[in-house]
Amino acid sequence: MKKFLLLVLVLATMLGTFAFANGSKDAASSADEGYTIATVVKIDGIAWFDRMRDGVKKFGEDTGNDVWLVGPAKADAAEQVGIIEDLIAQGVDAICVVPFDVEAVEPVLKKAMDAGIVVICHEASAIKNADYDIEAFDNVAYGAHLMDNLAAEMGGKGEYATFVGSLTSLSHNEWIDGGHAQQIAKYPDMVLVSEKNETYDDQNKAYEKMKEVMAAYPNLAGIQTCAMATSPGAGLAIQEAGLQDQINTVGTSLASVCEPYLRDGSLDMIGYWDPADAGYIMNQIAIEVLEGRKIADGADLGVKGYDSIIVSPDKPNLLYGAAWVDVTLDNIEANLF
């Protein structure tokens, strides 16, 4: 019996060794054929980044490179940094990052670049340690565009409030600042009463804060929101308070998440850029850099909205597309995913 057990053990060990040998050989050969590129997002499992995963997957299928998407289970800067550390240790060729907190990832991205890994960011226009940062659009222009919509809904007058996912989320702040600047310049009869309430990308927080803002400012006529989970949270609060007609909304979210609230008028308009395209384009740019090409002004990256890239005049590693999409009740069907 003992001998038999020993035999099994030896066999198992040998099999294991073979399996390992195979595994490492596979990894080596795939490195010859294509690149390994990881896309690290703010939080995994929400519709926005699920959609981005679709884009990353499609990129993998189109190009044959080894690409995948990961993210922390909750929106947490430290966990995201930990994931990037792991990827550096694994020795991937490129890392695409949608940072939760730009400041927090700078050191780890520097470490990645020092290790020869290509770094591409998204939603982080101020990032220093990246080969390129690709934005779906100029954030200030997008914020102003949302404000124009809000002003049209509000008739150019009344009190409004703004929400950000996190005060450290740069793009959110730029949308809101862009909107605010537009309001000051073009809509003097509108008043910002409650600025940049933080919702932590959490629907419950957004719901609670929206209820409080409505209670504090009974004449509130509009809101501009940022994080995906904020719109349904705020929409639920508006619906429960029966203020569909009084409060106008613009925000950045996904049609599928906001559908019930868009249908009953609790939410009026959402803007977004397709995260699938953003995921695809980040990987595309990573390949360009890996193959030693530079992205020039007016470059066509072959995806709609990213067919005439604008290079920021102040920051050569900052690229813009022109890929925003407006969704209202009229075109909701076409944008459900």
Add this chain to the structure above:
Amino acid sequence: MKISASDNMLKRFRHEFIILAIIVALSIIIGSINSQFYSIGNIYSLLKSTVIMGLFALGSFLVLVSGDIDISFTAIGAFCMYVTSKLVLLIIPGAGIVVIMLVAGLIGILLGFINAVFISLLKMPGLIVTLGTGSMIRGFLLTFIGVRIINKLPDSMIAFSKITFLHKAQANGHIVGLSIGFVVFIAFAILIYLILKYTVTGRAVYALGGDRVATARVGFNITKVQFFIYGTVGFLSGLAGVTHSSFMRNGNPFDLVGTELSVIAAVVLGGTSITGGKGSVFGAVLGVFLLVLINNSLIMVGIPSYWQRAVVGIIILLSTGSVALQERRSQGV
């Protein structure tokens, strides 16, 4: 020296009175800055906000009184909420809310018993056990059951979130009401109070927190008491989870986890001793009220977003500080 009954009351509930005084003082300050604070809509909304934290806090209170700490209850809540929603949608989509809550509560009890096995039979510290089980339960949920947000919940769960009573018209003519969830919370608070005060098991929870060895010598069955405690925590967590997803009208498996320390803070704020043996349900409920009040009134006062977290910290420190100071003075140290 003889102590009169009212003196005795004051002494026994000194802590609760201080918390109550802080709540009243804060309300007056907030209300004087923004009179909308007193609007019926806002008060109903604040009370509704206490429900989830409150249900969790009742369970957490039991564990703290028994001299241990449980940090797995939010993971249990998320697990029960998500699994129950999926099960019900799959098998009995027309199930009533009571059935759904019982199913969630039952799953919660089973998960609570896992904690009890380690803590009671293997005599391991609760903090370590629940650190493990909490992360295990969450990992199991996300890996094997799903990460997709359920956008279409069973109808009865949506309907539950819309049940309100004590209807009043607001200034804008819209009718608002108090959420049924608040009644559920208060009903369970009273139930826990009664169990702790009038049943042998309830008294044993306090005794266990006071002195474990003495409790065993007196003849209490500690294993049974601990299974009762962690089973109850699981049940309440399941209830809190279902109520949460009902309020949010979706089932998000990533929700709830991360709030456990706020819940424990609320219970400790309410005068429950972190080393066990001392505390009251009333105090725990007040602690929840205070924390919700602090967390949900800073916009009202007009404190800029950048400052809010700092202000929350300062108020918590001041509240616990004043309570600790009072306690020390009363002991004449």
